[in-house]
Amino acid sequence: MLYTLHETGYYGATPLRLAALATRNFWSSPLNPARDTDFGRRVFATADLVSNLTRRYRQPDWGIDSVTIDGEAVKVRPHTVWSSPWVKLTHFARDMADMRKAGRNRLEPAVLIVAPLSGHYATLLRGTVQAFLQDHEVYITEWQNARSVPVMEGRFDFHDYLDHVREMLRFLGPRPHVVAVCQPGPPVLAAAALMAEDEEESRPASMTFMGSPIDARFSPTVTNRLAEERPFAWFASNMIYTVPPPYPGMGRRVYPGFVQLYAFMSMNIERHQEAHLRYLQHLMEDDGDSAEKHLEFYDEYLSVLDLTEEFYLQTVDYVFQRYLLPKGELVHRGRLVDPGKITDVALLTVEGEKDDISGIGQTQAAHALCAGLPDALKADYVQPHVGHYGVFNGRRFREEIYPRVRAFIAEHESRFDKSRAAA
Structure with missing residues (x-):
């Protein structure tokens, strides 16, 4: 109603x-x-x-036509390279002739930026994409508005999200790098754990988590406390509504x-x-x-999208109420997810000192969960004076956070190149 x-x-x-x-x-x-x-x-x-x-307020355009690399303007063309009814994988292809003018003659690391599915469109990460384009082949997830997906396409839940992340990493080929911004942290870490356990060729070379609720028990924020104080049934009864006509997804139950x-x-x-x-x-x-x-x-x-009922409620349940991943109790398609199985996927966590959505420690919790990773493959950074959005956008992101992420990816891309050459 x-x-x-x-x-x-x-x-x-x-x-x-x-x-x-x-x-x-x-x-x-x-x-x-x-x-x-x-x-x-x-x-x-x-x-x-x-x-x-x-x-x-409809989905904004990316508005990224070019990027400046080493003083040269490089044309950029975003296009879809993989899709399902629920997501488009967008590649920001840089013009190779312009890249050669900028002195970039080798293939640069492929980075999958997993955008949050939490209300806003992926274009909220426009500044993030522009920064990464200076040094990487950038791919980003553009999640679909649930009200635009017909009911006949079926459900989309937390486990489907995890499976989509795995499929997109496989599409990118051997050892890509993945960056999870905010909400995707838990499913991306779970996907990496399963791929590592299966020794998949396309498991990430590195994973970077930025302001993610890996373990929402640390430094609880207003959002966390709301999830803790309200019973699960309250969310199911008060946050879920039916999409009306004339939308393609009319009849679908969503969190608007x-x-x-x-x-x-x-x-x-x-x-x-x-x-x-x-x-x-x-x-x-x-x-x-x-x-x-x-x-x-x-x-x-003010441009927002709807989430499916099942994805929203499972996220509330798994991430913010029962804390299944950090407690070692997350089961995916009958398999227990164990981040301790990750042994060669480098880990970087980034937090904002004033983050009022994912408090300090929630993202850092990934280090304890990845107990099988040597310390040499782990790094952590807390950015002073920034809140949640400052972790992935704005001046401090461009000048202080991104250079650290770039150096981290380059270090572990080099490690992967050396191991591949030795093999």
Whole structure:
């Protein structure tokens, strides 16, 4: 019922949205002699804010057409190289002629960035991708919005997610590198453990976990405490709704993206209100640069997707309530998952000092679980002064975190090359 009410509200606001758009266009028209007056800017700013608050925020574009490598502009073309109904594996192919101009004549390490399936689209990692493109062949998971997947395609749960990660690593070939950002940490570690136990050729050469809830018992945050305080039945009864028509996935039971978005925004509602008031003021003052930065942030932040009922509830149960992986109790397709079986997959954990979603220690817990790894293959880094999003985006990520990840991958790519040559 809530999903239907949400959609009714959106369509019910259509007259207001159209009126706001018409007003905005009128007061921004170069043919309007009053558009640069104080009154004109105020009306335009108000109409623009209303139109933005009532519009549909769809999946953003990547907007990555080129990357600068050693001073040379290298063209980039994102395209799908593997897919299922639930995910697209996108490769950001760099132009080889431009790469040669930049002095890059050898094949660079393949890196699979596993984006979170937790409400936002993979484009939230745009800055992450741009950084990795400087030194790697970059692939990223683009998870599908559950409301866009017809019911006839069946279920998609935690175990299916794990299987998809394994399939994509196999697609990339021998010993790729994997980077898990936030939510994917537990299933990616589990996938690596199973591949290591099976001695698969495509098991990762290295795995990097960034702000991931490997063991959510450490430094519990507001999100963790909510999962602990509420019984599992509460989540099943209050967080799951049915997709209404006209979406392709109508009838599917989902955890709607807008529910999670409202929950996140309510945690910092005053900050969001102040941001929109500042945006209104910037428009009135004709400060286009500041207003554009606001739009760029909220175009991404307000674009959300739905999760299937089974994936969401299993994640709550496995990761945030029963802690199955760190307790050694996670069973996948009848097999016990044991990260201790990992012996030659290098491990790097990255955390933010001020992370209020995955607290300090939750990601570091991977080191204790990977007891079979020698210390020489382990590294840990805590970035001062950053919160959750600063772990994988922003200036400190580009200048302080990414160089460490790059050096770690290069070190273990070299190790793999040497072992392959010896063989």
